[in-house]
Structures are given as structure tokens and as C-alpha cells.
Amino acid sequence: xxxxxxxxxxxxxxxxxxxxxxxxxxxxxxxxxxxxxxxxxxxxxxxxxxxxxxxxxxxxxxxxxxxxxxxxxxxxxxxxxxxxxxxxxxxxxxxxxxxxxxxxxxxxxxxxxxxxxxxxxxxxxxxxxxxxxxxxxxxxxxxxxxxxxxxxxxxxxxxxxxxxxxxxxxxxxxxxxxxxxxxxxxxxxxxxxxxxxxxxxxxxxxxxxxxxxxxxxxxxxxxxxxxxxxxxxxxxxxxxxxxxxxxxx
Amino acid sequence: xxxxxxxxxxxxxxxxxxxxxxxxxxxxxxxxxxxxxxxxxxxxxxxxxxxxxxxxxxxxxxxxxxxxxxxxxxxxxxxxxxxxxxxxxxxxxxxxxxxxxxxxxxxxxxxxxxxxxxxxxxxxxxxxxxxxxxxxxxxxxxxxxxxxxxxxxxxxxxxxxxxxxxxxxxxxxxxxxxxxxxxxxxxxxxxxxxxxxxxxxxxxxxxxxxxxxxxxxxxxxxxxxxxxxxxxxxxxxxxxxxxxxxxxxxxxxxxxxxxxxxxxxxxxxxxxxxxxxxxxxxxxxxxxxxxxxxxxxxxxxxxxxxxxxxxxxxxxxxxxxxxxxxxxxxxxxxxxxxxxxxxxxxxxxxxxxxxxxxxxxxxxxxxxxxxxxx
Amino acid sequence: xxxxxxxxxxxxxxxxxxxxxxxxxxxxxxxxxxxxxxxxxxxxxxxxxxxxxxxxxxxxxxxxxxxxxxxxxxxxxxxxxxxxxxxxxxxxxxxxxxxxxxxxxxxxxxxxxxxxxxxxxxxxxxxxxxxxxxxxxxxxxxxxxxxxxxxxxxxxxxxxxxxxxxxxxxxxxxxxxxxxxxxxxxxxxxxxxxxxxxxxxxxxxxxxxxxxxxxxxxxxxxxxxxxxxxxxxxxxxxxxxxxxxxxxxxxxxxxxxxxxxxxxxxxxxxxxxxxxxxxxxxxxxxxxxx
Numbered sequence: 001x002x003x004x005x006x007x008x009x010x011x012x013x014x015x016x017x018x019x020x021x022x023x024x025x026x027x028x029x030x031x032x033x034x035x036x037x038x039x040x041x042x043x044x045x046x047x048x049x050x051x052x053x054x055x056x057x058x059x060x061x062x063x064x065x066x067x068x069x070x071x072x073x074x075x076x077x078x079x080x081x082x083x084x085x086x087x088x089x090x091x092x093x094x095x096x097x098x099x100x101x102x103x104x105x106x107x108x109x110x111x112x113x114x115x116x117x118x119x120x121x122x123x124x125x126x127x128x129x130x131x132x133x134x135x136x137x138x139x140x141x142x143x144x145x146x147x148x149x150x151x152x153x154x155x156x157x158x159x160x161x162x163x164x165x166x167x168x169x170x171x172x173x174x175x176x177x178x179x180x181x182x183x184x185x186x187x188x189x190x191x192x193x194x195x196x197x198x199x200x201x202x203x204x205x206x207x208x209x210x211x212x213x214x215x216x217x218x219x220x221x222x223x224x225x226x227x228x229x230x231x232x233x234x235x236x237x238x239x240x241x242x243x244x245x246x247x248x249x
Numbered sequence: 250x251x252x253x254x255x256x257x258x259x260x261x262x263x264x265x266x267x268x269x270x271x272x273x274x275x276x277x278x279x280x281x282x283x284x285x286x287x288x289x290x291x292x293x294x295x296x297x298x299x300x301x302x303x304x305x306x307x308x309x310x311x312x313x314x315x316x317x318x319x320x321x322x323x324x325x326x327x328x329x330x331x332x333x334x335x336x337x338x339x340x341x342x343x344x345x346x347x348x349x350x351x352x353x354x355x356x357x358x359x360x361x362x363x364x365x366x367x368x369x370x371x372x373x374x375x376x377x378x379x380x381x382x383x384x385x386x387x388x389x390x391x392x393x394x395x396x397x398x399x400x401x402x403x404x405x406x407x408x409x410x411x412x413x414x415x416x417x418x419x420x421x422x423x424x425x426x427x428x429x430x431x432x433x434x435x436x437x438x439x440x441x442x443x444x445x446x447x448x449x450x451x452x453x454x455x456x457x458x459x460x461x462x463x464x465x466x467x468x469x470x471x472x473x474x475x476x477x478x479x480x481x482x483x484x485x486x487x488x489x490x491x492x493x494x495x496x497x498x499x500x501x502x503x504x505x506x507x508x509x510x511x512x513x514x515x516x517x518x519x520x521x522x523x524x525x526x527x528x529x530x531x532x533x534x535x536x537x538x539x540x541x542x543x544x545x546x547x548x549x550x551x552x553x554x555x556x557x558x559x560x561x562x563x564x565x566x567x568x569x570x571x572x573x574x575x576x577x578x579x580x581x582x583x584x585x586x587x588x589x590x591x592x593x594x595x596x597x598x599x600x601x602x603x604x605x606x607x608x609x610x611x612x613x614x615x616x617x618x619x620x621x622x623x
Numbered sequence: 624x625x626x627x628x629x630x631x632x633x634x635x636x637x638x639x640x641x642x643x644x645x646x647x648x649x650x651x652x653x654x655x656x657x658x659x660x661x662x663x664x665x666x667x668x669x670x671x672x673x674x675x676x677x678x679x680x681x682x683x684x685x686x687x688x689x690x691x692x693x694x695x696x697x698x699x700x701x702x703x704x705x706x707x708x709x710x711x712x713x714x715x716x717x718x719x720x721x722x723x724x725x726x727x728x729x730x731x732x733x734x735x736x737x738x739x740x741x742x743x744x745x746x747x748x749x750x751x752x753x754x755x756x757x758x759x760x761x762x763x764x765x766x767x768x769x770x771x772x773x774x775x776x777x778x779x780x781x782x783x784x785x786x787x788x789x790x791x792x793x794x795x796x797x798x799x800x801x802x803x804x805x806x807x808x809x810x811x812x813x814x815x816x817x818x819x820x821x822x823x824x825x826x827x828x829x830x831x832x833x834x835x836x837x838x839x840x841x842x843x844x845x846x847x848x849x850x851x852x853x854x855x856x857x858x859x860x861x862x863x864x865x866x867x868x869x870x871x872x873x874x875x876x877x878x879x880x881x882x883x884x885x886x887x888x889x890x891x892x893x894x895x896x897x898x899x900x901x902x903x904x905x906x907x908x909x910x911x912x913x
Contacts, residue, residue, distance in 0.1 A: 050483055076485035090476040093469070100466065101473045104485040109494045115466035161484055309715050311722075385899040394658040394714050398849040399895065401660075405846045406891045413884035524842055528722060535719065567733050574726030581719045582709055 003028040003063060003195050004049070004165055010057030011041075011048055011219075018044040020219035021058065026165075031187070031196045033206045035230075036216035037240055042199045043085060045216065046167045049197075050082040051075045062165070077107060081163030085170045085199075087150040091143035095134050095153060098142050099125040102157035125160065132156040132186060148179035155186060159194070166190070168198040172205050184208040203227075215239070258596050259543075263456070266543060270449045280440035284513060287439075287448045289553045291510050293546035294455045296533040298502035301459055303531075304539035305468065306495040307392075307475030312400030313530050315407050316375035316500040318522030320507025322411075322418070323374055325517035326358060327367030328427035344426070349416040358417070364432065368508065375504030376497045383493035390489070392478060401527070408522045423518025430512050439513045448509050452546065455502050459542040462498065471495050525570075529553075532577045538587025548587060628758055630879055631872070636764040638871020639771040640830055642864060644844045645851040646778060647822035649863040652852060654795050654815045657707065657717045661725035662848065663841025665820045669695050669827030670836045671732055674741045684746040684832070688770075691828040692821040699820020703813045711812075725841075733838040745832035767829050774822065775864060781818075782860065791815065847874075847887070850894045 002025040011019040019041050026032050034042050047053035049060060051072035060068040067075050076082075089098050103121055106112060129138045132152035137145060142153060151171055158166050171187070172180045180202065187209045190196065200206050206213065206227065213230050215223045217239040223230060230236055270290060277283050295317060302308040329343050342354060360366045382403065386396055411418045419425070430437040437444045462468050470491055473481050478488050511517040520526070530549075537548015556569055580587065648662050659665075672691045676682040682690075702724055710717045745763055752759040782788040793801040794811045802808050826844070834840070847870070855866030870890060877886030 052483075071487075072482040073485050073487045076483050082483045084480075088477060088480045090473045090480065092476050093472060097469055097472075101470055101481065102484050107485050107487065109467055109490050112466040112470060113462065117464050117466050117469040120466065157484070307715075309718065311718075382895065385895045389899045391898055394718050395853060395898075397715070397718050398658055399853065399898075402846045402849050402891055402894075405842060406888050409884045410888050413882065528726065531719065531722070567730055567738075571727060571730035571734065574723045574730060577726070578706065578720050578723035581716050581723065582706070585713075585716065 002026060003030075004197070005061040006045070006049070006058065007061070008058035009045075009048060009055060009060060009068075011044055011053050012056045013053075018053075018219055019048065022216070022219060023221050024214060026195060026197055028164075028195055029192055031191045031198065031209060031211060033210040033213045034197060034199045034216060035201070035206065035213060036222070039218075040216040040239075041219040042216055043169055044219075046082065046169055046197070046199060049075075050080055050167055052082075073107065076161070076163075077104070079162075079164035080167065081158035081161045081165070082167045083151075083154045083158055083169060083171060085173060087147070087154050089142045089145075089150055089153050089157065092141065094139050094141055095129055095137050095145070096122070096125055096139055098153060098157055099128055099160045102160040104161055128156045128160050131159070131189070133182070148175050148182075151175065151179075151183065152186065155183075155190075159190065164195060166194045166196045168196060170199055170201065172200065172202050180205055262543060266547075267453055270452065271446075273449075274442040274445050283442060283445050284440050285557055287445045287513050288510070289550045289557070290448050290452045291506050291513065292529075292533060292549040292553050293452050294506040294509070295503055295530050296537060296545040296549035297452075297455050297459055297542045298499045298506065299530050299534045300539050300542050300545035301462065301502070302495045302499040303534060304541070304545065305463055305475060306471040306492060307478070308492060308496055309394075309397045309531075310400045310496070310499065311397045311527055311531065312402075312404035312407075313499070313503055314522045314524075314527040315400075315404050316379065316503035317507040317510070317526065317530075318407070318411070318517075318519070319375045319378065320371040320504030321511035321517040321521045322424065322507075323361070323367050323371035323504070324430070324508035324511040325424040325427055326361040327364050328430060328511065328515075329424050330358070330362050331364070331428040331431075332426060333428070343419075343424070345419045345422070345424075346416065351416050355417050364430070368432075371508040372501045372504045375500040375507075379497045379500035380493060383489075383496040387489040387492040387496070401524070404522060404524060404527055408519050408524075411522065412519050419518075421519060423516055423520075424511075425516040425518075427511070427515045427517075437512060439515050444513060448513070451505065451509060455505075456542050456546060458498075458502070463542070467491065467494070529573075532573055534587070535577060535580050536587055538589030540586055541589045541593075544587055544589030544592075547589070551588075630875060632758065632760060632764075633879075634872035634875030635868075636761075636767060636871075637875050638868045639768045640826065640844075641847055641851055641871050642867035643767075643771050643774065643826035643829065644823065645848040645855075645863055645867050646774065647819035647826070648845070648848050649852050649855070649860075650778070650822070651816055651819035654791060655707075655711070655812055656714060657710075657721070657816075658714070659816075659819065660718055660722040660845070661702070661728060662721075662819070662823050663843075663845030664725040664728040665695050665699060665823035665841070666827035666830075666844055667732065667836075667838060667841040668698065668728060669824030670743070670831035670840065671736060671741070671827075672824065673828040673831050674743050674836050675736075677743060684743075684749075688825060688828050692825045695824025695827075696817040696821030699823075700813055700817035702820070703816035707816065708809065708812065729838045729841075736838075738838060740835040740837050742835055743831040763832065770825075770829060774825070775860070779860060787811075787814075850890060854894050854897055 004024070004026040006022055006024040008021045008023060009019050010017065010021060022041065022045060024045070034045065036042050044053055048055055051067075051070060055068040058068070059066050062075075062078060062080065065078065067078065090101065093101070097117070100117065100121065103125065126135065126138060129135050132155060134145075134149060134153060134156065137149065142150065145153060155168070155171065172183050175183060184205055187196065187198070191209070198209070210227065212224065213227060214221060215230060215233075215236050222239055223233045223236050225233070273286060274283060277286070295313065299310065299313050302310050342351065346354075360370075382400075386399060391399070412421050414420070429439070435443055437447060463471070470481065470486055474488055474491055481488050507521065510521065533549035533552050534545045535548075536552055537546065538544030552573070559565065559569070584590065644662070644666060647665075648659060651657055651659050669691045672694050673684070673687045676687045676690065677684065706720055706724065707717060710720055749763045749766055751762060753762050753765060782791060790801070790806045791811055793804070793806055794808055798808055827841070830844070851863060851867045851870055854870065855862035873893075874886045874890055877889050
């Protein structure tokens with residue numbers, strides 16, 4: 001049974017149709033990659049799932065619930081975590097504090113008044129920092145982390161959030177080759193524990209981590225299949241024509 | 250490592266501060282001076298309250314004087330009704346109502362016969378107002394400068410309404426000739442040390458409450474909201490609730506400060522809800538350090554203390570306001586985290602020496618200390 | 624019937640003053656993202672400039688208007704060059720800095736010109752009402768009305784039909800990219816700020832014969848202008864004009880039934896309710912969430 005299902009989703013920004021009847025189905029435990037040429041609507045697809053963009057038509061079903069008109073925080077509480085393309089962490093807070101904010105077990109103002117910011121769940125948070133190699137920087141401000149470290153921190157924050165579904169928008173953007181390899185390792189570790197939907201351009205990375213790939217074009221689902229199937233698909237080739245082919249994208 | 254040290258520094262700082270403000274009456278005979286000091290401490294409460302909403306949550310409330318003023322009027326109303334009959338006019342009416350041809354006590358004045366009601370109202374009324382405004386503004390996801398200009402607009406509007414409704418509020422003159430507050434058998438004469446202690450303890454309690462909030466996970470989320478409020482939503486928190494909470498706690502504390510102020514001044518007037526007061530609160534916070542509760546409170550005490558120590562003639566006050574404006578601009582430009590950041594930097598340096606002896610890597614970095622650049 | 628017509632004219636006259644004050648505020652916010660809390664004090668400076676030129680130099684009212692625009696504009700330019708430009712990207716800090724500047728201006732005037740009220744004489748040829756369409760219309764209010772129309776038109780042309788305007792809109796859309804195309808952002812910003820300040824000064828000069836001139840006169844005007852900017856949506860000139868019109872008429876109408884103060888309180892309440900449902904203003908397009 002699929003955990004996440006998008007049915008004929010429409011999104012418009014002042015007249016521009018970013019998604020035009022987009023369908024997608026992701027099974028629980030799967031690691032799905034979402035690719036497509038620039039402007040295909042990949043980021044919008046993630047935006048619409050996590051509530052950042054408004055749905056103008058169609059349905060988004062997550063774990064049996066129609067979430068298409070939920071507010072962002074309700075969607076997050078149902079178990080959907082989002083990593084943004086431009087890494088967004090709380091730069092003035094320490095790594096530990098970042099993880100603690102993400103570690104959302106009780107969302108209420110008054111429930112959290114009784115929890116100490118310094119002491120609660122310190123061990124668990126430290127383990128998480130260790131998972132992404134940030135143990136050394138545990139008590140440092142996130143603002144001083146390198147680009148790659150910031151990306152990992154954000155991934156760790158999604159894990160802290162204990163989201164069932166992780167939406168990762170270009171987790172390797174701007175990373176060095178070594179950092180990309182480390183990120184691929186990280187994704188493999190999380191595979192199985194979390195369902196993941198990853199938007200990526202780097203085909204090497206996708207081959208490393210992905211099973212099934214969905215290809216988007218002009219706001220629609222164009223093709224779906226394994227890496228080999230996608231690479232030989234004539235429709236996909238046509239869509240990528242002019243942008244240097246799928247390898248160069 | 251840094252955290253532990255800073256919180257130890259914090260405890261020492263707080264203990265010294267508490268001791269200092271509590272022993273003051275032992276060395277001061279002059280009741281006028283004591284009264285003046287009590288006023289400065291009240292400003293400390295106000296500044297700490299603003300630090301909670303502005304410094305920790307990023308809500309720059311330019312209309313904080315609304316809460317302060319409403320609190321002071323609640324207290325003044327009950328004290329007015331407790332004055333001896335000569336001052337209260339015919340048929341138990343406050344004097345200004347008699348002058349304004351009001352025939353009977355308006356319904357919303359009635360409950361203020363009870364001091365307990367007034368004390369509760371002085372906190373609850375500003376909180377309700379903040380709750381309403383906060384609901385409209387934060388639910389609509391209005392943030393940043395918009396919140397600032399809306400709160401400033403509210404301040405001006407409320408001030409005008411109070412001046413305008415002379416029959417019920419005493420208009421421009423406000424509520425004057427108030428009785429002393431009598432509570433638990435103690436007469437809180439504005440010039441007595443009892444009043445001073447009440448205020449000093451209130452300030453300490455405010456700082457305590459504030460620290461408990463900011464050190465809880467709720468406080469952590471407030472700071473995360475200050476940093477990037479959109480991001481916080483995607484972790485499952487209803488951001489508006491946290492903002493409304495911070496806004497209301499700040500309003501409640503300011504209302505409480507307003508009640509104390511009406512007691513100490515023995516009047517309440519529209520000047521308590523003036524743009525000048527609101528501006529002053531922001532200046533105190535900025536000078537002391539808006540991201541520190543005690544820093545803000547010290548900023549208020551320091552600035553008003555210097556002002557009061559120099560002179561209080563109108564001509565001087567005008568020059569002083571000019572200096573304050575310039576100082577304010579300078580602090581905004583060059584020292585966004587206020588004077589306390591210098592202290593913290595110094596403490597972090599000291600701690601740095603100790604710890605770097607152990608391991609180079611763990612040397613604490615001053616928290617968010619970026620001089621001049623933001 | 625004439626009652627209603629008079630009421631509408633009163634509303635229009637309130638609206639035109641409101642628009643004059645809001646225009647500068649909205650332009651500065653729209654282009655630079657800066658809420659200028661010293662705007663009211665620029666207005667006050669304009670009023671004092673007229674008072675000084677009229678009483679000390681014996682200049683006529685209309686020449687004063689022109690000069691005030693340039694004097695206050697120059698002060699605005701200076702403020703931008705020395706202070707505001709260090710604060711771009713820190714919106715809350717700009718609000719604070721401009722507040723501080725406002726206080727400095729206010730106190731400087733209070734210390735030099737005194738705290739007492741000053742009065743600017745209305746020129747004789749504008750005192751008598753005109754008879755138009757069977758109504759008595761104050762000639763002075765007609766002047767304000769026409770100046771407002773002219774200024775809105777000038778602003779419109781400046782933004783949409785000059786090369787300065789093209790660069791200005793480019794900066795508004797994306798300051799970074801505009802810079803890459805060789806547009807001097809700093810120059811655009813300081814000229815915009817100067818223009819906005821000049822407009823505020825002019826507004827102050829125009830209201831000075833209607834009410835007394837005092838160091839803190841700006842506050843009330845600027846608060847109304849906030850309401851206009853908040854409800855109109857900042858990115859559109861049309862929004863500012865329309866919301867100044869609506870707020871002016873409403874406040875004229877409310878004031879007819881109650882008084883100025885309660886009218887203002889009611890308006891504030893309406894604007895707060897409005898933003899709950901249309902946070903982006905009445906006339907703005909709904910944008911992408913987040």
C-alpha cells in the first residue's frame with residue numbers, strides 16, 4: 001500500500017501552472033528519486049506535499065488522510081519532514097539546540113514549558129549529531145558550520161523529528177565529491193527506517209542510492225522506472241533535449 | 250562547556266544583582282531617593298518584558314506602553330475608589346467625574362471597588378488585549394516591521410481614546426490623588442521601604458519567570474522562531490501560538506509593572522501610554538542587550554539612573570532625549586546585542602583561557618557576537 | 624444631498640493629505656524595504672521650514688512649497704547616506720535607527736525653535752471658499768487636492784516612464800541582479816529616500832496652515848499613513864492611492880457620526896481585522912505561501 005499518493009495535483013502561481021495534474025505514488029519504506037529538467041516542478045511537488053505551496057486542485061493522501069489543505073505544522077506532525085534546497089537551519093542556535101527544536105514530540109506551548117532546553121534528551125540528540133558526523137560541533141552555533149555540515153545537520157534534524165516521510169530537495173547541491181559520497185552513505189543508512197522522496201540532479205548520486213526513479217516534465221509525471229529503464233526511455237530523452245541530456249542535467 | 254560556564258556566570262550575576270537591589274534601602278534614608286530608585290526598578294521589569302518578546306522571539310513591539318498604561322489605570326482606578334470621601338466627591342464618585350457631570354459610577358468602574366479584582370485585571374486586561382491583537386496579527390502571519398507599525402499605531406490610538414474619554418478616564422490629567430495600596434495589612438506608601446521591597450521582589454520574580462521561560466524548550470522554540478519562523482513550522486509547531494504566548498507574557502509583565510508604577514507615582518495619566526515611554530523601553534533593551542533579560546533590566550536601570558542623576562529640569566530632559574536618540578542610533582549601528590554582549594564576551598574570553606588549556610577544539614565561542622554586522 | 628456631497632468632499636480632502644503622507648512612506652518601503660519611522664518627523668521639518676521661511680524671510684507660501692521639497696529631500700538624502708545604508712538587510716534595525724533619527728530631529732527642533740505651537744498663515748488668496756457646482760469648497764483644500772493629484776501623476780511617470788524608473792523597478796524586483804547589470808543600487812536608494820523625505824516635507828508644508836505646528840505633530844499623521852500602507856499593500860502605487868481614498872472617506876464618515884478620535888480607533892480596528900483575512904493588503908495579488 002502506498003504511504004503517499006498525489007492524484008491530479010494542480011498548482012498555480014499567478015497564472016503559471018507549476019503542476020498540471022501531477023500523479024505520484026510512494027510506498028512505505030521506499031527511497032524514491034524525483035528528477036526532471038529545470039522548471040519541471042520538482043521543488044513545487046515537495047512544496048505542495050509539505051504545505052508550503054497551496055493546492056489548486058487534486059488530492060494529496062498521506063497515510064490514508066487527505067492533507068491537501070492542512071497547515072504546514074499539521075502536516076509536519078503527521079510525520080512529513082522537509083529538507084530545503086538552500087539549507088535552512090537556525091543559524092543562531094547551536095547544533096544541539098537545532099536538533100532539540102526538531103525533536104518535536106509535544107508541540108504545545110505549555111507542554112514545552114516544562115521541558116528543559118539544556119538537559120532534556122541530551123543523549124539522544126548527541127547520538128544524532130554523531131550519526132551525521134557533527135559530534136565535534138555539538139555545542140557550536142550552526143551559523144559557523146560549513147555548507148556540507150549544514151546540509152547534514154538539516155538531515156539529522158529530520159531524523160530527530162522522526163518523520164516517517166523525508167522530503168529531500170537536492171541534498172548534495174554545492175557539495176564536494178567527498179561530501180556527496182558521505183551524503184549517499186547517510187541516505188543508505190536512513191533507507192528502510194524512513195520513506196524518502198529525493199529531488200536530485202546528480203545521476204551518480206541517484207545510481208548510488210535509488211531504486212525507482214520518477215521523471216517530471218512540465219508539471220506532470222513523464223516516466224517511472226529503474227535507472228536503466230529511464231535512461232533508455234525515448235520520452236525522457238526528448239524532454240531533456242536541449243539541456244544536454246540526462247547525464248548533464 | 251560554554252553553556253555550563255555561562256549559566257554559572259549567570260547565577261553569580263543574578264545573586265549579585267539581587268543582593269544589590271535588596272540592600273539598597275539599608276543605606277538610604279531619603280524617601281524621595283528610594284521612590285526614584287523604585288521607579289527605575291519598574292522600568293527594569295518593562296525592559297525585561299520587552300526582551301522576552303523582541304530579543305527572544307523577534308517581535309519588536311513598539312506599543313509596549315499600551316500594556317504598561319492599561320495596568321497602571323487598573324491600579325489607579327481601585328486606588329481612586331479607595332480615597333477618602335473628600336477626594337472622591339459627592340455620592341462616592343471620583344472628583345473628575347463630578348466635574349464632568351457624570352451622574353453615577355460607570356459599570357466598568359464598579360468592580361474596581363475590589364482591590365483583588367484590580368490586581369487581577371491589571372495583568373489580565375493587558376493580556377487579553379495582547380491576545381486579541383496577537384490572534385489577528387500572528388494568525389495572519391504578519392511579521393517583522395508590520396508588527397512593529399501595527400503595535401505603534403495601536404499605542405497612538407489607545408492613547409487618543411483615553412484622552413478623549415475624559416468623563417471616564419480623567420482625560421489629559423489622568424487619575425490623580427490616589428490612595429495608598431493596602432494589602433495584607435501593609436500600607437504601601439509610595440515613599441516607604443515596603444513599596445521598594447515589593448518592587449524589588451517583583452523585578453526579581455519577573456527575571457525568574459523570564460529565565461524559566463527562555464530556558465525551557467518553549468523558550469528554545471521562541472528563539473528558533475526569531476531565527477527563521479517558516480522553518481519552525483515544518484517541524485510541527487504552530488508558530489502563531491508561540492508568538493502569541495511570548496506577546497502575552499510580555500504584556501502581562503508590563504501590565505504588572507504599570508500597576509506598580511501607578512502606586513509609586515500616585516497617579517496614572519496618558520503619558521504612561523505615550524510613544525516616548527515605548528521608545529524608552531526599546532532604547533533600554535537595545536542599550537542593555539535585548540537578548541538578555543538581566544541585560545535589558547540593567548540597561549533600563551542604568552539609563553534612567555544616569556538621566557535621574559544628572560538633572561530633571563525640562564530643558565535638560567529635552568537635551569537628554571536628543572542624546573538618547575543619538576546613543577540609540579549608535580547602539581543599533583555598532584552594538585546590536587547591547588552592553589551585556591561586551592560582558593559576555595569578556596566572560597567567554599576568561600572561560601576560553603581555562604578550557605583551551607584542556608583542549609583547543611572546545612574553546613567556547615561568544616554566542617552570536619557579531620559587532621556591527623548582522 | 625449637499626450634506627452628503629460636503630461629507631464626500633471632506634473625506635476627499637482628508638484622503639488627499641493622507642495620500643501625500645503615505646506616498647513617501649510607501650515608496651521608500653516598496654523600493655528599499657525600509658519602514659521609515661522618521662517619516663512623521665520629516666513632515667514636521669517641512670512644516671517648520673515653511674514657518675521659518677514665511678516668518679523670518681517673508682517668502683510667499685507657494686515658493687516655500689517648492690523649496691521645502693528640496694530642503695527636506697536633501698536632509699533625507701543625508702540621513703540615507705550616513706546611516707540607513709549601513710543597515711540594509713536588517714529591517715528591524717532600520718526601523719529602530721529611523722526612530723532614533725526621528726527623536727533627534729524632534730528634539731533638535733524643540734531645542735532650537737522651542738516647544739510652543741507655531742502658526743503658519745494661510746495666503747489671503749486661498750482663504751475664501753470657491754463656489755463650485757452649488758457647493759462652497761475651501762480654496763485651500765482644493766489646492767491640496769490638486770497638488771496631490773500632480774504628485775501622484777509625477778510619481779507614476781517617474782516610476783513607469785523614465786529610465787530612472789526602469790532602474791528603480793529593476794532594483795525593486797531583484798537588487799542583486801540589478802547590480803549585476805550595472806545599476807548603481809546605492810544611488811537609487813539614496814534618491815528614493817530623498818524623494819520620499821521630500822514628499823513628507825511637502826505634506827508637512829501643506830498641512831501647516833490647517834493646524835498648528837509643533838515638534839511632535841508628525842506622529843499622528845504617520846500613524847494614519849501606516850494604516851494606509853498596511854491595508855493598501857506596499858508594492859503598488861494604485862493600492863496606496865485606493866486605500867488612502869477609502870481610509871480618508873471612512874474616517875471622514877466615522878468622524879461625522881462620532882469624533883476624530885473614535886473614528887481613528889474604529890479604523891484601526893477595521894484594519895487589524897482586515898489583515899487577518901488579507902495580510903497582503905486589499906489590492907495585492909495573493910502570493911506563494913511561506
